[in-house]
Each structure stands twice: as C-alpha cells, then as structure tokens.
Amino acid sequence: MSEGKQTVNAPVLKDFKGQGALYDGLIRTLEEGTFVHAYLISGLEGMGKRTLSRLMAQHLLCTGENKPCGVCPACIQVQEGNHPDVLVVTPGKPISPDVKAGLQGIPVDEIRYVISLVGQHTFVGGRRVIIIERADKMNQSAQNALLKTLEEPMPGTVFLLLTDSPELLLPTIVSRCRALKLHPWPDETVLHALRVHGVEGAMAKNALHVSGGSIGRALAVAADEEYWKRRSDVIRDFFDIPSRSDILRIATAWRERKDEAEALLADIEDMVRTLMLVRLGQRDASVINDFPAPWQRLAQEGELKAFVSLMEAVGESRKLRQNQVTWQAVVEKLLLRLMEEKSKWST
Numbered sequence: 001m002s003e004g005k006q007t008v009n010a011p012v013l014k015d016f017k018g019q020g021a022l023y024d025g026l027i028r029t030l031e032e033g034t035f036v037h038a039y040l041i042s043g044l045e046g047m048g049k050r051t052l053s054r055l056m057a058q059h060l061l062c063t064g065e066n067k068p069c070g071v072c073p074a075c076i077q078v079q080e081g082n083h084p085d086v087l088v089v090t091p092g093k094p095i096s097p098d099v100k101a102g103l104q105g106i107p108v109d110e111i112r113y114v115i116s117l118v119g120q121h122t123f124v125g126g127r128r129v130i131i132i133e134r135a136d137k138m139n140q141s142a143q144n145a146l147l148k149t150l151e152e153p154m155p156g157t158v159f160l161l162l163t164d165s166p167e168l169l170l171p172t173i174v175s176r177c178r179a180l181k182l183h184p185w186p187d188e189t190v191l192h193a194l195r196v197h198g199v200e201g202a203m204a205k206n207a208l209h210v211s212g213g214s215i216g217r218a219l220a221v222a223a224d225e226e227y228w229k230r231r232s233d234v235i236r237d238f239f240d241i242p243s244r245s246d247i248l249r250i251a252t253a254w255r256e257r258k259d260e261a262e263a264l265l266a267d268i269e270d271m272v273r274t275l276m277l278v279r280l281g282q283r284d285a286s287v288i289n290d291f292p293a294p295w296q297r298l299a300q301e302g303e304l305k306a307f308v309s310l311m312e313a314v315g316e317s318r319k320l321r322q323n324q325v326t327w328q329a330v331v332e333k334l335l336l337r338l339m340e341e342k343s344k345w346s347t
C-alpha cells in the first residue's frame with residue numbers, strides 16, 4: 001500500500017496486492033482483456049468488496065492510457081457514483097420507481113427493471129457494469145430472473161455480485177460467476193489503514209484484535225463507542241453467566257435489543273475467534289484480559305474443536321433467526337451453550 005492520504009481518497013488496484021492469488025489473477029485478466037460477464041466478489045463485511053467492484057468498473061470504462069487511470073472523466077464518474085453506464089443495485093435504495101424505498105430485500109421487480117434498462121440504453125463506451133451489492137438479499141424470484149440473464153449474457157455487460165454470504169445464492173448463480181474471494185487482510189495492512197485514519201496506540205491494537213482481518217470492521221469499531229459499550233455488556237451477559245437460572249433473565253433483557261442481533265452475533269463470533277487465536281499463539285493473551293477466568297483457561301488449554309464448536313453455535317443462531325425462531329429463543333440457546341463451555345473450565 002502506498003503511504004499518505006491518497007490511499008484513503010482514491011483506492012487503487014495495487015491496494016489489493018495483499019490478496020495474493022486473487023490479485024495476480026485479476027491483473028492478468030485486466031491486462032489481457034479477458035473479462036468474463038459475471039463475477040462473484042465475496043468476503044466478510046469491510047474486506048473491500050465495494051472498493052474492488054468500483055475499481056473493476058473503472059478499468060472497464062476508463063478512457064485513459066493506464067487503466068484505470070483514476071483521472072479521466074469516466075474514472076471520476078465511477079468514483080463519484082454517477083457514471084451513466086454503471087448501475088448499482090442496493091437493498092433499500094431501489095432504481096425501479098415501482099419498488100418501495102427502504103425495502104430490506106432486492107425484489108424481482110428491481111432486477112427485471114435493471115435488466116430492461118440495460119436493454120434499451122445506448123452506451124458511451126459500448127460497455128456497462130451492473131453492480132449488485134448484498135446480492136444475497138435477492139429473493140428467490142429475483143435470483144431466478146438474474147439467472148436467466150446470466151445464462152444468456154448481454155454483449156458488453158459485466159455483472160459484479162457482492163456478498164458476505166454466498167451460501168444464500170442459488171448454486172446455479174454461483175457457478176455462472178467467476179469467484180473473487182477476499183481473504184482476511186494481514187495485521188500490518190489493517191494497522192496501516194487505521195493509522196491513515198488517525199487511529200493509533202491502544203485503540204488501534206484493540207480494533208485490530210476484533211477486526212477478524214477486515215479493514216472496514218477495524219475502522220468501524222474504532223469509531224464506534226457503542227461497540228465498546230456493548231462489548232462489556234456482551235462479556236458480562238454471555239461469557240459470565242452465573243447459573244442456569246439466570247438464562248431466562250438475560251435472554252429477556254436482550255429481547256429488547258433485537259435490532260442489535262446481527263452485531264451481537266458478530267461480536268460473539270469475534271470473541272470466540274480471538275480466544276482461539278490466543279490459544280494458537282497468534283494473539284497476545286492481554287487482549288482477553290477482560291474475560292472471566294474460565295475463558296482465559298480455555299484460551300490456554302482448550303482443544304481446537306471446542307472453539308470450532310462454539311463458532312458453529314453462533315452460525316446455528318444465525319440459521320435459527322433466518323428460520324423465524326424468536327430472538328429470545330435464539331439467545332437462550334446460545335447462552336446455554338456458552339454456559340456449558342464455561343462450566344467445563346470453572347474450578
């Protein structure tokens with residue numbers, strides 16, 4: 001990564017060098033001009049999926065010499081989000097006038113509308129890019145409508161599907177896209193990004209530890225007082241459950257915090273991952289100083305499968321939520337599992 005503020009204002013493809021094989025393959029594709037008509041960019045939230053999609057769009061539409069030049073009108077329009085040949089599908093911000101704004105998913109009408117736009121429009125450079133953010137938010141019929149288009153590609157049109165949950169997409173969609181999977185960033189890359197944004201010292205270290213290798217998450221938690229407040233609540237309620245008889249009380253309290261459900265599950269997953277990284281010697285034990293003693297023992301002596309099973313329990317919670325199980329019931333089940341593990345390590 002280059003030094004200085006430039007990195008923040010205008011990311012460049014080279015910023016993705018730390019992604020190894022993904023970067024090498026992409027650069028080869030770009031240099032040879034061997035673009036396919038659909039890509040699936042996946043990876044945890046904050047890994048750079050949006051940034052990468054914009055850079056790919058720039059490369060496709062750039063009218064300068066060294067693509068993407070970053071300074072030609074096309075590059076600037078893509079960066080500013082107003083290039084006429086780039087359509088961005090985002091849940092909640094529909095392009096179609098017939099889809100209600102604020103709707104959580106991506107309905108079939110939105111996909112049909114976007115495809116019809118591509119059909120009628122004449123294009124500046126003969127190419128167009130359709131970016132579908134949170135592609136997993138497409139419902140079944142939206143996915144089926146998209147699938148038809150992917151099966152009969154439109155000349156000059158490149159689809160970029162972005163998701164942190166590729167398993168929610170139809171396997172037939174996944175198999176029609178070339179996969180670009182972003183991996184966790186190295187610590188020094190995350191720390192560099194934090195430094196560029198003015199985050200240093202203990203906060204940088206804390207943010208790194210909870211980032212899971214996601215630059216976006218590191219920056220978000222560093223700026224989020226709520227996160228650090230919730231962290232102490234989560235450790236108290238989920239990792240220090242006094243006894244079985246407290247589960248109902250705790251779950252009832254969290255029933256009111258349903259809007260924090262996703263964030264809570266991500267927090268717990270991160271915490272378990274951090275405990276595991278301490279066990280593996282990849283994190284300093286000081287990062288779990290605020291955990292109750294049994295968890296510190298687990299992080300010293302636990303078997304790997306204990307951590308894996310706890311992470312699976314979090315995954316199971318997500319699945320239950322998708323299956324419309326009440327949030328309180330999901331919390332109760334997770335609390336029970338965490339208490340079970342804690343009691344194994346209580347002396």
Ligand SMILES: [Zn+2]
Nearest residue numbers: 062069072075
């Ligand atoms: Zn350009």
